[in-house]
Amino acid sequence: MDIVAWLQAHWLDLVYVVIVIAVALFIGALLERAIRRVLIKRVSATVVSNIVKVVRYGVLIIAIFAALASMGIDVTGALIAGGILGIVIGFAAQASISNFISGLLLVLERPFKLGDFVRVGDTIGMVTEIGILSTTIVTWDGVRVRIPSSQIFNSDLRNFTASKVRLVSVEVQIPYSASVEKAIEAIKVKLKEQWYILEEPEPVVFAKSFASDGVVLEVRAWTPGSMWFTLYSNLPRLVKEALDGAGIQIPYPQRVVWFATPLKTEGGVKQGSPTI
């Protein structure tokens, strides 16, 4: 059968194929727009572009197979070959597929966004890029760390900036001879002067326990999430300044030592007297 005869016999099938592909392209474009709208503020533009490509070509391939099958062309062999190829690629790229699926789940779950400070395993830093296969974090000292999505998905993730407010606490000791009430008041007044410490919930200072050298006070203060490091890095200084201002010294370690046998000194023998 020459080409003209073949075309005369199958022109309707060809029109059908063209329509199917056109519809597939249209559906692909609609899906692309919907995906971009949903994901554009959640993940980076590169990730959105990759997802869009996968969806667009996936729809097109399905449409081509459907059209060929409708023309009576046997696509079973191609599908079986594609299936085997898929299994081979699946085994070869097990880690990548694991990362890909984890990446998709992370996109849906959204445990962090660009600019957040997070800790994944031992890595602490700011999220600068969220990809499907991996996420890039820039650590405090400027090192770019690429973390595979499966590792993020399976590890203990801490997001330090997701909360609107953060609590910072510190412990300090005051001598047994000092007034606990006076120390608490001095620390509270000092903390309330700082703009980045929230008025409500107000700072809390309380006597927590008795240590060998003095009474242990715990100081807790809330701050806006964006000001966490400011409070974290200033709280010990503020507490020290407050105690200094109130004339309360942070005690040095002290030990009371009792000698089992009398201690010989230049002045004679002393029995059982404690030495500090």
Added chain:
Amino acid sequence: MISQFRVHGISVSIDKSGSLIIYRREGGFPSGPVEKVIDVPSLDAFYVYPVHSVQPEVSTHLLLKLSRPLVVGPNSSISIYVKVPISAGIYVFRGKAQKLIDSFGFRPYKYALYGTTSNGMVCRFYRTDVFPEVPKTELWEAITRITVENPSDDFVEVKCVVLPILNTMIYVDDMGKAYVEAAHMHVSKDGLGIVTLGNEPPLPGLKGCPQQFGKLQERTIKFLMEFGF
């Protein structure tokens, strides 16, 4: 030195240095010194206007804590006046363009959490009394009117009001006293407070100030007080 003023320990000066104009501030909050070189032809381009006393990167809302809670009767509404914190804003104008080059208050701004630690929001915090008439104010205070509407059959106690202030209007009267646009608080029957601000000055005859974060536009701002009032 061509122009300068000093108030509450804050020193502001504008120097002409050749063809340049140097703006300087020392003291105040956010803490100075601040120094900027401004490209304007003359000192007439500088104006001082009241601006909202808030750092937009920290919060865009104002939590007014009423030092005496307001108890509103059933099926009634009441209008009260409250004090609102403001700061000084230094604007430069050139043609139709304007820019806020500096804003400052005389003491640190304080913030508070409205709501829970997991879902709440950080608000600029200010404690105010409740006044039946327009009260006297200090230099760093403005006045606004809040109308509380209680359509329920029970008394409602209001201890605080949250205003989304970032894009609200500030006005001044002929004496230079500052005002913030009036707010309306509707207490719904399920116990939520809906605060609405709709470009309404609290008193007639007030003049609008330049908008701190963008041009003046007609709009209604709403805020749902879902964590109590």
